[in-house]
Amino acid sequence: MLPLEFIGKLSRESTTKILFCVADGLGGMPGGTNGITELEQAKTPNLDSIAPKSSMGLIHLVAPGITPGSGPGHLALFGYDPVKYLIGRGVLSAAGLGLEMQAGDVAARINFCTVDAKGLVTDRRAGRIPTETCVKLCEKLGAGVKIPGVAVTVKPEREHRAAVLFRGQGLNHAIADTDPQREGLAPLEPKALAPEAEKTAGVIREFLAQAAKILAPEKPANMVLLRGFDTPPHLPQFRDVFKLKAAAVAVYPMYRGLARLVGMEVVPPKGEAIADEVTTVESIWKDYDFVYLHIKKTDSYGEDGNRDAKVHVIEEMDAQMGRLMALKPDVFILTGDHSTPAALKAHSWHPSPLLLTSPTARTDGFARFTEGNCARGSLGSILGADLMPLALAHALRLDKYGA
Amino acid sequence: MLPLEFIGKLSRESTTKILFCVADGLGGMPGGTNGITELEQAKTPNLDSIAPKSSMGLIHLVAPGITPGSGPGHLALFGYDPVKYLIGRGVLSAAGLGLEMQAGDVAARINFCTVDAKGLVTDRRAGRIPTETCVKLCEKLGAGVKIPGVAVTVKPEREHRAAVLFRGQGLNHAIADTDPQREGLAPLEPKALAPEAEKTAGVIREFLAQAAKILAPEKPANMVLLRGFDTPPHLPQFRDVFKLKAAAVAVYPMYRGLARLVGMEVVPPKGEAIADEVTTVESIWKDYDFVYLHIKKTDSYGEDGNRDAKVHVIEEMDAQMGRLMALKPDVFILTGDHSTPAALKAHSWHPSPLLLTSPTARTDGFARFTEGNCARGSLGSILGADLMPLALAHALRLDKYGA
Numbered sequence: 001m002l003p004l005e006f007i008g009k010l011s012r013e014s015t016t017k018i019l020f021c022v023a024d025g026l027g028g029m030p031g032g033t034n035g036i037t038e039l040e041q042a043k044t045p046n047l048d049s050i051a052p053k054s055s056m057g058l059i060h061l062v063a064p065g066i067t068p069g070s071g072p073g074h075l076a077l078f079g080y081d082p083v084k085y086l087i088g089r090g091v092l093s094a095a096g097l098g099l100e101m102q103a104g105d106v107a108a109r110i111n112f113c114t115v116d117a118k119g120l121v122t123d124r125r126a127g128r129i130p131t132e133t134c135v136k137l138c139e140k141l142g143a144g145v146k147i148p149g150v151a152v153t154v155k156p157e158r159e160h161r162a163a164v165l166f167r168g169q170g171l172n173h174a175i176a177d178t179d180p181q182r183e184g185l186a187p188l189e190p191k192a193l194a195p196e197a198e199k200t201a202g203v204i205r206e207f208l209a210q211a212a213k214i215l216a217p218e219k220p221a222n223m224v225l226l227r228g229f230d231t232p233p234h235l236p237q238f239r240d241v242f243k244l245k246a247a248a249v250a251v252y253p254m255y256r257g258l259a260r261l262v263g264m265e266v267v268p269p270k271g272e273a274i275a276d277e278v279t280t281v282e283s284i285w286k287d288y289d290f291v292y293l294h295i296k297k298t299d300s301y302g303e304d305g306n307r308d309a310k311v312h313v314i315e316e317m318d319a320q321m322g323r324l325m326a327l328k329p330d331v332f333i334l335t336g337d338h339s340t341p342a343a344l345k346a347h348s349w350h351p352s353p354l355l356l357t358s359p360t361a362r363t364d365g366f367a368r369f370t371e372g373n374c375a376r377g378s379l380g381s382i383l384g385a386d387l388m389p390l391a392l393a394h395a396l397r398l399d400k401y402g403a
Numbered sequence: 404m405l406p407l408e409f410i411g412k413l414s415r416e417s418t419t420k421i422l423f424c425v426a427d428g429l430g431g432m433p434g435g436t437n438g439i440t441e442l443e444q445a446k447t448p449n450l451d452s453i454a455p456k457s458s459m460g461l462i463h464l465v466a467p468g469i470t471p472g473s474g475p476g477h478l479a480l481f482g483y484d485p486v487k488y489l490i491g492r493g494v495l496s497a498a499g500l501g502l503e504m505q506a507g508d509v510a511a512r513i514n515f516c517t518v519d520a521k522g523l524v525t526d527r528r529a530g531r532i533p534t535e536t537c538v539k540l541c542e543k544l545g546a547g548v549k550i551p552g553v554a555v556t557v558k559p560e561r562e563h564r565a566a567v568l569f570r571g572q573g574l575n576h577a578i579a580d581t582d583p584q585r586e587g588l589a590p591l592e593p594k595a596l597a598p599e600a601e602k603t604a605g606v607i608r609e610f611l612a613q614a615a616k617i618l619a620p621e622k623p624a625n626m627v628l629l630r631g632f633d634t635p636p637h638l639p640q641f642r643d644v645f646k647l648k649a650a651a652v653a654v655y656p657m658y659r660g661l662a663r664l665v666g667m668e669v670v671p672p673k674g675e676a677i678a679d680e681v682t683t684v685e686s687i688w689k690d691y692d693f694v695y696l697h698i699k700k701t702d703s704y705g706e707d708g709n710r711d712a713k714v715h716v717i718e719e720m721d722a723q724m725g726r727l728m729a730l731k732p733d734v735f736i737l738t739g740d741h742s743t744p745a746a747l748k749a750h751s752w753h754p755s756p757l758l759l760t761s762p763t764a765r766t767d768g769f770a771r772f773t774e775g776n777c778a779r780g781s782l783g784s785i786l787g788a789d790l791m792p793l794a795l796a797h798a799l800r801l802d803k804y805g806a
Contacts, residue, residue: 002466006486010469360746362440362753362774363433378774380754380784382467389468393752400750401465402472402485403492 001081001385007392008241016395018244018290019281019329022077023317024070024255025299025340027352027371031307038307038342039353040370042314046321047334047355051369055361057379058351058371059387061338067349068384070299073337074258076384078292079242080235087261088173088230094163095257097155098266101232106171106200109228110154110162111179112137112221119186124179125160126221137221138162144214147206157253160221166207172197175204177227187225204229237263238290242392247287249280250294259292274313278320285327293324299347302340310342331394332357334369335387354379354387358394404484404788410795411644419798421647421693422684422732425480426720427473427658428702428743430755430774434710441710441745442756443773445717449724450737450758454772458764460782461754461774462790464741470752471787473702476740477661479787481695482645483638490664491633493576497566498660500558501669504635509574509603512631513557513565514582515540515624522589527582528563529624540624541565547617550609560656563624569610575600578607580630590628640666641693645795650690652683653697662695677716681723688730696727702750705743713745734797735760737772738790757782757790761797 028038061068061076062083071092072082094107101107112134114123129137134156141164142154150168157163174194178187190204204226215222238246240263248259248266256266267284269277274295281291295317301309324332332355339350353374366373375381379390392398431441464471464479465486474495475485490498497510504510515537517526532540537559544567545557553571560566577597581590593607607629618625641649643666651662651669659669670687672680677698684694698720704712727735735758742753756777769776778784782793795801 002469002486360432360751363438364775364778376779378461378754378778379467380461380463380778382784386467389466390752391468393468393470398468398470398752400470400472402475402489403495 001383002389004079004236004241007079007389008236010398010401011241011243011392012397012399013243014395014397016330016397017285017288018331018391018395019293019324019327019333020290020391021293021295021324021332021334022074023295023298023314023334023336025302025338025347026336027339027341027350028302028310029341029343029348029350031341031343037371038302038310039314040372042311042318044315044318044369046318047369048367050321050325050357051355051367051373052365053363054355054357054369055379056364056366056369056374056377057354058374058381059335059354059384060351060381061384063383064351065349067347068338069347070254070337071258073384074255077335077337077387078262079385079388080262081385085233085235087233089228090163090230091232092254092257093157093228094155094165095232095261096253097157097163097257098260099153099155099163099165101165102167103232103234104171105232106166106173107230107232108164108226110164111225111227112160112162113223113225114220115187115223121180121183121185121187121225123220124183124225128159129221131156131158133221134159134162137215137218140214141211145207145210147203150203152207164226166200166203168203171200171203173200173229173231175200175229178208179225179227187223190226232261235261239263242388243397244290245288246290246292247284248292248294249277250292251277252294252296255294255296264292274316274320278323282323282327298336299340302342303345305342305345307342330358331391333387333391351381356390356394360394360396404786405792407482407639407644410482410792410801411639413801413804414644414646414795415800415802416646417798417800419692419733419800420688421734421794421798422696422727422730422736423693423794424696424698424727424735424737425477426698426701426717426737426739428705428741428750429739430742430744430753431705431713432744432746432751432753434744434746440774441713442717443775445714445721447718447721447772449721450772451770453724453728453760454758454770455768456766457758457760457772458782459759459767459769459772459777459780460757461777461780461784462738462757462787463754463784464787466786468752470750471741472750473657473740474661476787477658480738480740480790481665482788482791483665484788488636488638490636491631493566493631493633494635495657495660496560496631497558497568498635498664499656500560500566500660501663502556502558502566502568504568505570506635506637507570507574508635509569509576510633510635511567511629513567514628514630515563515565516626516628517623518590518626524583524586524588524590524628526623527586527628531562532624534559534561536624537562537565540618540621543617544614548610548613550606553606555610567629569603569606571606574603574606576603576632576634578603578632581611582628582630590626593629635664638665642666645693645791646800647693648691649693649695650687651695651697652680653695654680655697655699658697658699667695677719677723681726685726685730701739702743705745706748708745708748710745733761734794736790736794754784759793759797763797763799
């Protein structure tokens with residue numbers, strides 16, 4: 001894997017376009033009655049017609065044997081060393097909610113909770129309040145909290161979940177979670193985990209004290225728990241490093257957040273179905289060099305252990321391939337940010353199958369896009385962060401290195 | 404990729420011999436009437452007989468997606484990290500012309516040019532003077548220029564092209580080109596691009612002033628333009644790192660220069676045809692542990708987009724395989740320093756096919772040496788600099804690492 005500065009020196013502007021399709025958790029494991037993977041089981045007539053004209057390979061997103069979370073998996077796909085650039089949950093949530101972050105900001109996740117008269121937590125999720133209530137409470141907190149020299153932004157997510165962003169001089173994210181992790185205990189102190197975070201710990205204590213007063217009249221959400229304190233990493237931006245004007249089409253906030261952090265413009269899809277997302281891709285295709293399309297349900301059903309449903313999502317995705325190919329991308333990529341075999345009901349370390357279609361690609365001639373054929377493909381076994389240089393190369397967007 | 408110091412500690416003397424054949428730009432892309440690569444199209448009965456007994460693999464010379472110039476491609480094949488060791492044009496040219504360089508030397512390319520009475524450039528190539536004229540002018544410059552404390556060597560290349568080497572204490576290569584890049588302008592000042600190059604800038608100014616006087620009576624080449632100032636990298640030498648007495652058989656100067664930089668002895672071939680080069684390999688085979696044989700025309704025809712001619716060169720090379728095998732190398736390697744698909748008329752990022760034949764190799768059993776079979780080969784997808792350790796290993800020239 002090469003440093004981004006290296007790629008940045010070779011990348012160049014061009015009119016070519018890259019369609020970068022990530023089917024979350026796409027890779028699988030043998031299972032079902034005939035011991036084949038989800039991808040092998042799915043009926044994919046459209047992918048079958050693309051497969052012989054494509055290059056295939058396998059991607060170890062982080063390194064062989066490492067199971068990536070969605071953050072590292074995606075950062076690797078986007079070309080960033082996932083070991084060097086680790087993004088915490090707080091920043092992922094905040095970014096996913098559209099909070100614009102700057103270097104030095106500190107973000108955390110909020111859970112609205114219920115505390116009793118003694119201040120002990122009786123419900124860590126405040127009975128999963130409706131999202132509308134969450135919205136109102138966030139507005140109340142945002143308007144009510146006043147900390148000199150620190151701007152506080154509170155943004156609702158869903159139900160009892162929200163995010164908070166602190167902006168001010170000298171803030172640091174090394175702060176312990178306040179969530180006691182079980183009921184019957186008081187919220188924990190926001191302890192500084194490093195000397196340079198003492199000032200921030202004071203800011204968080206003040207925030208919690210004011211929040212307790214502001215929320216006191218509320219039922220059942222009369223307090224907040226904070227966790228995942230984090231500061232946004234400095235991520236070199238897509239436009240600078242890759243010379244790409246990039247857009248992201250994704251249903252789920254976290255993936256939008258990741259895309260925003262690397263400098264993509266987020267375009268909310270017209271609906272939650274894959275077909276709706278593709279409609280959105282079609283509508284913006286002429287305006288961007290690079291479109292990232294995220295398909296979530298392959299992972300969701302894998303995590304549920306629902307093999308048949310995962311197979312069905314792959315088939316649903318396959319049904320949209322004709323529309324995607326009709327856009328005539330100079331480079332079409334289909335892969336996952338990690339595998340999620342239904343047999344494991346979890347993300348896994350198994351390398352992700354990779355398909356790359358381009359007029360400049362070697363054609364492997366395989367009849368189908370499967371994990372097994374990918375293992376024999378001409379792209380070989382690569383690391384996640386090697387994919388973006390490959391995409392740029394096939395789009396003729398990288399200069400030659402050296403004389 | 405392991406550091407050379409690591410390999411250097413494991414490598415050992417032996418009587419085994421390695422024949423290292425680089426067919427420049429060997430790898431290709433689908434094309435022609437039946438959508439196959441140049442290597443697939445070529446009739447290669449001799450390689451076909453070697454293939455089943457060989458190991459195969461694919462080489463990403465620098466990294467996936469990176470298109471290497473000949474310099475980085477070759478350095479990687481020779482075992483050097485091509486990102487760590489980058490060689491500039493000036494040094495490549497000088498090395499190719501057989502100029503012996505030392506650490507601290509500064510080399511640059513010369514273009515003889517024509518200037519008018521006001522000193523403005525009227526022809527940047529001096530009407531492409533004949534090479535004999537270039538030879539005479541270089542002798543005149545070399546004999547005439549006198550700079551205290553600095554030895555100046557001028558060597559002709561072809562037509563208006565030459566190279567110059569400056570040797571002295573405290574020289575630095577951070578000097579701007581003097582070529583104004585278009586006619587009607589005066590040559591540029593040789594500006595120091597870093598404070599530590601100020602002294603060198605003075606030396607170059609003095610060189611240019613004397614050159615102007617010495618060349619004043621000449622027509623049309625009455626001045627020089629300098630570009631590509633560069634200093635030779637410190638490259639660990641083949642004998643020290645790999646314990647190999649190595650020779651290079653190559654027709655083109657640049658490849659000889661590269662080989663010289665890593666410590667190979669250059670043996671000019673008896674003629675320009677592949678058969679002539681093989682005759683030279685035969686004649687020196689008993690004297691060396693390692694012979695690098697460079698075949699250029701696979702790349703040249705690829706760059707021309709002349710698919711059939713590239714196929715023909717591969718067939719011409721195949722015809723010499725019997726003679727090469729008759730030398731009974733302990734390890735025979737055939738690969739390229741990058742791909743040059745005729746379809747792209749340029750170097751490309753596609754990994755290079757690799758064939759390794761040795762009594763100690765696993766035998767993949769493939770019927771032919773093709774990019775597709777290489778993708779399924781037992782050597783896997785490796786980086787360029789991983790090849791030399793593999794070559795040494797198969798030659799039983801590497802000790803076990805650790806107890």
